[in-house]
Amino acid sequence: MDVDKSKIENRKTQIEASGIWTLAEAAGGKILPVSFELLARGRALAQKRGVRLTAVLMTDRADPEGLEELIQRGSDAVLLVEHPALEHFLVEPHAACLVELIRRHHPEVVLAGATSTGRTLMPYVAVRVDAGLTADCTGLDIEPETGNLLQTRPAIGGNVMATIETPTARPQMATVRPRSTRPLPRETVRRGEILRQAPPAKLASRVRRLEFVPLPDARTIADADVVVSAGRGLKTRQNVRLVAELAEAFDAAVGASRDVVDRGWLDYPHQVGLSGKTIAPRLYVAVGISGAIQHLAGMQTAQTIVAINSDPEAQIFRVADVGIVGDLFTVVPMLTAAIRKAKELNAEDAEERGEKQDKE
Amino acid sequence: MRIIVPIKQVPETGAVRMDEATGTMVREGVEAIVNPLDLYAIELALRLRDSSRSADGEGNHEVLALSMGPPKAQTALREALAMGCDRGVLLSDPAFAGSDTWATSNVLASAIRKLGEFALVICGERATDGDTGQVGPGIASFLDLPLVTYVSRVRSFGPDEMVVERLVEEGHEVLAMSLPGVLTVVKEACDPRLPTLRGKQRARQAELVRWGHQELGLAREKVGLAGSPTRVVRLHRPSVARQCRRLIAADEESAALAVRELVDILRQKNLL
Ligand SMILES: Cc1cc2nc3c(=O)[nH]c(=O)nc-3n(C[C@H](O)[C@H](O)[C@H](O)COP(=O)(O)OP(=O)(O)OC[C@H]3O[C@@H](n4cnc5c(N)ncnc54)[C@H](O)[C@@H]3O)c2cc1C
Ligand SMILES: Nc1ncnc2c1ncn2[C@@H]1O[C@H](COP(=O)(O)O)[C@@H](O)[C@H]1O
Numbered sequence: 001m002d003v004d005k006s007k008i009e010n011r012k013t014q015i016e017a018s019g020i021w022t023l024a025e026a027a028g029g030k031i032l033p034v035s036f037e038l039l040a041r042g043r044a045l046a047q048k049r050g051v052r053l054t055a056v057l058m059t060d061r062a063d064p065e066g067l068e069e070l071i072q073r074g075s076d077a078v079l080l081v082e083h084p085a086l087e088h089f090l091v092e093p094h095a096a097c098l099v100e101l102i103r104r105h106h107p108e109v110v111l112a113g114a115t116s117t118g119r120t121l122m123p124y125v126a127v128r129v130d131a132g133l134t135a136d137c138t139g140l141d142i143e144p145e146t147g148n149l150l151q152t153r154p155a156i157g158g159n160v161m162a163t164i165e166t167p168t169a170r171p172q173m174a175t176v177r178p179r180s181t182r183p184l185p186r187e188t189v190r191r192g193e194i195l196r197q198a199p200p201a202k203l204a205s206r207v208r209r210l211e212f213v214p215l216p217d218a219r220t221i222a223d224a225d226v227v228v229s230a231g232r233g234l235k236t237r238q239n240v241r242l243v244a245e246l247a248e249a250f251d252a253a254v255g256a257s258r259d260v261v262d263r264g265w266l267d268y269p270h271q272v273g274l275s276g277k278t279i280a281p282r283l284y285v286a287v288g289i290s291g292a293i294q295h296l297a298g299m300q301t302a303q304t305i306v307a308i309n310s311d312p313e314a315q316i317f318r319v320a321d322v323g324i325v326g327d328l329f330t331v332v333p334m335l336t337a338a339i340r341k342a343k344e345l346n347a348e349d350a351e352e353r354g355e356k357q358d359k360e
Numbered sequence: 361m362r363i364i365v366p367i368k369q370v371p372e373t374g375a376v377r378m379d380e381a382t383g384t385m386v387r388e389g390v391e392a393i394v395n396p397l398d399l400y401a402i403e404l405a406l407r408l409r410d411s412s413r414s415a416d417g418e419g420n421h422e423v424l425a426l427s428m429g430p431p432k433a434q435t436a437l438r439e440a441l442a443m444g445c446d447r448g449v450l451l452s453d454p455a456f457a458g459s460d461t462w463a464t465s466n467v468l469a470s471a472i473r474k475l476g477e478f479a480l481v482i483c484g485e486r487a488t489d490g491d492t493g494q495v496g497p498g499i500a501s502f503l504d505l506p507l508v509t510y511v512s513r514v515r516s517f518g519p520d521e522m523v524v525e526r527l528v529e530e531g532h533e534v535l536a537m538s539l540p541g542v543l544t545v546v547k548e549a550c551d552p553r554l555p556t557l558r559g560k561q562r563a564r565q566a567e568l569v570r571w572g573h574q575e576l577g578l579a580r581e582k583v584g585l586a587g588s589p590t591r592v593v594r595l596h597r598p599s600v601a602r603q604c605r606r607l608i609a610a611d612e613e614s615a616a617l618a619v620r621e622l623v624d625i626l627r628q629k630n631l632l
Binding site for chain 2: 120125127169320321330338339342
């Protein structure tokens with residue numbers, strides 16, 4: 001390979017911000033957490049491949065602090081398009097912008113969250129730029145030499161994982177399951193550039209947004225630090241109360257396996273797993289859940305996993321950090337009482353410490 | 361007014377088993393069904409057809425089901441006819457084998473273009489086998505049509521515009537889309553009807569149009585595996601093992617010990 005030429009190529013890459021791109025999502029001017037998760041993924045790929053990482057933000061008006069946070073959480077540059085037509089997600093104007101940016105800068109990889117936005121925008125764009133697109137990835141890697149993105153996702157109802165490549169087409173596009181990874185910590189010393197980009201001349205939409213109706217019940221398992229989940233081992237709908245009480249003691253959200261939701265013991269928003277939500281809480285407690293592969297797909301990235309199950313062979317123990325092998329009807333009430341007590345003690349301790357400080 | 365519903369025939373994934381030794385899918389005896397999420401698309405199309413028929417009288421109102429797949433995918437189309445769809449078009453050609461979502465969208469969009477005027481394309485949210493949800497948006501992009509995904513309700517329909525509700529993470533949006541356009545629908549949209557006996561009889565006798573890549577004027581390199589940018593390079597069983605600390609709670613006493621130990625561990629990990 002011609003050395004000089006590769007040097008020029010490299011410089012061009014830097015100026016033009018090609019390399020790896022991640023899509024930032026914003027709502028009401030605020031950057032959404034999924035944007036930072038994508039940067040954590042992108043950072044690892046960019047490092048391995050030796051290229052730059054760029055966050056793309058299309059919005060009506062960017063909040064300067066949000067832009068800074070995109071840099072501090074991993075991006076080398078932010079490609080920013082501001083236009084009133086980009087206030088809310090509408091596929092046509094957003095796609096027109098992204099297509100234009102891709103044609104201008106030729107990124108190798110474009111990642112978006114597998115959110116209602118990402119899953120709509122990315123296939124619309126992939127068709128326009130003749131790119132391959134892989135949905136709902138849970139694992140990403142890159143071959144440093146070829147730059148081929150190795151995209152891993154559950155297939156055939158979550159029974160197997162498939163790894164997918166796009167050997168010839170560029171960019172390689174993928175949507176990534178939200179909460180399948182953690183954002184990088186904020187590094188306040190990181191520096192990067194904000195590259196303002198003109199939107200394409202035409203930003204029309206044949207869809208108009210008339211209204212938005214927020215969910216009445218905003219309490220979600222997706223945002224909770226601790227999730228306590230109920231499985232079929234609870235045997236009846238009434239017994240789900242045991243899990244609700246344990247959750248309350250932990251100040252946790254209540255999750256469920258699909259069997260529990262299918263039986264109507266809890267509603268669909270509680271469902272954890274392949275056809276429910278993917279969550280990554282600090283603590284996940286599985287009560288009477290066998291640990292089917294489709295359930296694991298939704299919670300195995302939790303930091304600490306505790307399982308309570310009477311069957312020593314249950315699959316859930318394979319992913320658990322702590323497993324209590326025993327009858328949940330004995331263990332759960334005891335645990336609820338113990339957690340309540342531990343929290344009370346904590347509160348008293350805190351009060352005491354507070355009093356001491358007051359005296360000093 | 362014509363509504364087109366692309367439907368996919370899929371294996372009954374609930375019944376799919378894995379051969380533990382080889383890590384491959386056991387296909388024998390697995391039934392092929394209409395993608396369960398496409399039933400909602402069919403139902404919504406039938407309702408919109410019937411309501412506009414009663415609104416502007418007898419005109420040319422039809423729902424056309426469209427499927428790309430092997431010859432046996434005609435059974436999926438017949439099922440759609442049995443539910444009440446008016447016509448079925450099968451896109452079947454050995455050259456289509458191995459299509460990814462880009463190539464599939466291309467074939468379906470070409471067929472829709474060839475069919476002529478229409479008001480609406482309604483897709484399922486996703487197919488339960490491929491599980492991508494990319495084909496609906498792909499069709500809209502190939503045809504350069506407006507698109508609304510995750511539609512949970514139709515508030516009004518036609519003749520030049522429709523108003524729908526779209527489910528997103530924090531609630532739902534109300535959107536007006538000009539027609540023609542493309543929707544993908546979620547379960548909340550409606551309850552699919554069952555086929556009637558009369559419908560089944562009609563479906564059995566119905567003639568299905570069948571097109572391959574030549575009828576669609578598509579080059580071989582643009583369809584099937586050749587026209588697909590993505591490649592599956594590896595299938596494997598996920599490995600998920602962590603080091604599990606087991607606490608045995610065989611009776612009240614050991615349960616109390618186990619609970620105490622768990623609380624200690626949680627405290628050490630700063631989780632309380
Ligand atoms: C395409 C597809 C998608 C799916 N998506 C999901 C999904 O998103 N989420 C999901 O959860 N599942 C999903 N499933 C279903 C999944 O395969 C399992 O069927 C389901 O997770 C099982 O739920 P469970 O663990 O509550 O019930 P079971 O498998 O019946 O397990 C109950 C457990 O409770 C234990 N138990 C019983 N009595 C007691 C007791 N007294 N004390 C302690 N333990 C006890 C048993 O040992 C057993 O391990 C999906 C399946 C398919 C095919
Ligand atoms: N081979 C196919 N034939 C007809 N319609 C399809 C086909 N594949 C996908 N679709 C449509 O696109 C939707 C999304 O599929 P997918 O992107 O494969 O998850 C399905 O619900 C169908 O409406």
